[in-house]
Amino acid sequence: MEYMKEKKPCIDGIPLQYVCHLQDMKGKGMVYPAHYHEYIEILFGKEESFEIYLGNSYHRFGPGDMVLIPANEVHLINSLSQQGGAYYVIRFLPRLIYNGLSQSRLELLYLLPFLTDSQGQEKIIKKEVLQKTQIPRLIKEVFREDMEKAYGYELAVRNHIGSIFLWILRYWHKNGAALSSDSPIHTELALQLAPALSYVQEHYDLPLKARNVAKLCGMSSSYFSRSFNRILDMSFTDYVTRIRLAEAEKLLVSSTLSVTEIAMQCGFGSTSYFIRLFQKQKKRTPLQFRREFRTPKPT
Structure with missing residues (x-):
């Protein structure tokens, strides 16, 4: 199924x-x-x-x-x-x-x-x-x-x-869970970071380095990294990983691609690295995730 x-x-x-x-x-x-x-x-x-x-x-x-x-x-x-x-x-x-x-x-x-x-x-x-x-x-x-x-x-x-x-x-x-955009400084930073967010959403399958994406925002690498953490409360690397894992999750339930093929399509450098990150975030391996959602959960 x-x-x-x-x-x-x-x-x-x-x-x-x-x-x-x-x-x-x-x-x-x-x-x-x-x-x-x-x-x-x-x-x-x-x-x-x-x-x-x-x-x-x-x-x-x-x-x-x-x-x-x-x-x-x-x-x-x-x-x-x-x-x-x-x-x-x-x-x-x-x-x-x-x-x-x-x-x-x-x-x-x-x-x-x-x-x-x-x-x-x-x-x-x-x-x-x-x-x-x-x-x-x-x-x-x-x-x-x-x-x-x-x-x-x-x-x-x-x-x-x-x-x-x-x-x-x-x-x-x-409740303190909104993204930081409620001051003029934060608003300006958010506007500057918007091209980076869009770029990652569209190019998650490619190698992505903070120093390269920082140029899209007109920032130095160090200032970009500090600003990203300040506004999104996560590092640029963590954001990229989150987007890639979300895309991998969709492929696991909507395709018959192997775990290795999914890892490559989602921009992970190796299958083992993908499996390790997936298990850390999702509390199950990619194959366990696929099996769980191809079979109704026992009641």
């Missing part, structure tokens, strides 16, 4: 900017096998309990809990109740938010936690945190607007999703 990248739903060949539906599960077991897609995804529990594999481990969520799934991150979901259950699903392409922001490269910094496996940010936000906020109402408003399709509903849906996105960013910031 192979799990491929999920295709974007289209109308007349044009990808939908957002998709929302109620996922209803009858009984206990796998709701959806391991997969990934280009959408940022939000789940909001409605009935009974589920577990999701996300960010290297399994997490439980239930009624009133919210789950945040970054774009292109491998995930699978299991129902834990014999009665099944249900949860709301909202997916949106990054450009739905990007187009609503001012046209500066700082946008990439705000979106970064939603585009990569950023482990500093909380991806499961519990009901106890959310119940006195606007989030439950905004989730319901997205679904109401999409169902009724009154004149201008697309604008309303985009605004509601934008409000959810903003609440999440501010929640992370309040």
